[in-house]
Amino acid sequence: MLFALVLADPLFTTCSTTEYGNYDLKSPFGKNVKIVLETLPSITSSTGYNSTAIGEFPDKVTGKALCRGDVTSSACQTCLRDASQKLLKDCESKEAIIWYERCQIHYSFQNITSLDVYAGKYPDMESHNKSVSDPVHFYDNVRFLMDNLSNEAALNRSKLMFETGEIKFSRNKTIYGHVQCTRDIREDECQNCLSSALIDLKGCCSSKQGGIIVSRNCNVRFELYKYYNTSSHLITFPTPKGNVMTYYETKFTGMEIMDRRESNGVCGSFVGGKKPSRGDFEKDPADRPTMSFVDLALASDPIALPQPQQPAFSLVKIVPADKSSSTDRSVNQMTVSSLLPR
Incomplete structure (x- = not known):
């Protein structure tokens, strides 16, 4: 019953007799429209996509x-079948397209494969x-999800140019999405279409809490x-470690911004890298090496140096390495599902 109710109301219909002109159902063109719309449901059902053409110019459809x-x-x-009947009943335009949640159908007096605008x-x-x-x-998560789905759908034709997925937005909220292209366009055309659709989706x-954009050649x-019916496997997209900048208070008046990724190895790199010019840190000027010693140290093999003493000042507060840095800090998890051709 629910399925029938959904079919009763199309998402959108484009049927403009002003833009494309109209036809008489009893004319040769009208008869060809009827043949096309009655043929497409049966030849499409097994593959999920199909196209056809009937007649010769100027009555070709x-x-x-x-x-x-x-x-x-x-x-x-x-x-x-319901979409075809809806167009035959309500539309007399020489070109029309109708979208439902689960399907779309399009006929035209023009060559449809050239309508890539x-x-x-x-x-x-x-x-x-x-x-x-x-x-x-929220939309950062939506866009992350849809961008990944778009790449999968456009670049892997074996997946029928269709991809679904989900991403965890919060503890009790999950975002579900899908993208799809018609299979008569190239991979780059699919990607361009989806990119344009995602711009409209943001707008x-x-x-x-939800959104949909439909077009001739792609939908998002x-x-x-969860509004679709697919089996899925889990793919995790971790947030890159160290990209979160954290504020650490110091005894000075300012605030320092430190990247945890850098702080993990700051002791070794900071001291080890400064060995030749150890004097940068020594409090007592007498303990600082001369420039001739620095030149010699830079030009020679590594030599043993005294342990550095307390520096005169410091602009960096050393942060202990995070023992849990190997764990995934991301709370985003994404599920992507792929379908095999039927």
């Missing part, structure tokens, strides 16, 4: 259909009206609930 990569063959065919649409879904409390941090939905979506 081309069409293509795409189902979301996780839906079953029967669900794909049902979705496309991106034109994203933002369906106004009620579930996307809620805002998040920390939009900047419409960076502070929302994220939600705070």
Whole structure:
């Protein structure tokens, strides 16, 4: 029952008789539209994507259909059949496209494979009206997730140019997302399309709990609930160690910013690297070597030196090495799922 209700309402429909002109269903062009729309559901259901063309100019009609990569063959065919009937009933434009959550279908008087100009649409879904409390941090996670999915989908055609994944945003919140391209475009075209869609996604939905952008050749979506049906494996994307700058108080008036990655080895590198000019640190000037000694030390093999004494001053507070530095500090975990061709 829920599935039927979803199909009853398309996400978005483009049907402009003003822009493309209209047709009569009884005309040769209209008959070809009917054939294309009735053919696509059956020839697409087993593969998830297909295209076809009927007739000769000026009555030629081309069409293509795409189902979301996780839906079953029967669900794909049902979705496309309903979409085709919707277009035949409500649209008399010479070019039209309709999107549902699980499928989309497109016909045109033009060659569809040459229509690579991106034109994203933002369906106004009620579930996307809620805002998040920390939009900047939230969308950083969304973008991290979607960028990784986009690379996987665009560069690995064996995955049907479709990718889903999830990333842990907080202890009790997980972000789920998917990206998909139609399989009639090249890898670089897919990547460009997805990049444009992600720009639109940020514009419409960076502070929302969900968002979706649909277009002719690619779609992107994220939600705070799992809306797709795929098995998945876990991939962890750790935050690079040492990239978090921490403030440490000193006995001086200022605050020092230290990178923990550097502090782990500061003792050895700081003293060892300064051996020839040990005088930089000695409190008593009499203990500082002469420049001739420095020249000799730099030009010769390593020599034994006295243990450095208390420095006259210090601008760096030595921080003990973090014994847990080998552990993963990242709280972000991402699940990416891939589908094999059916």
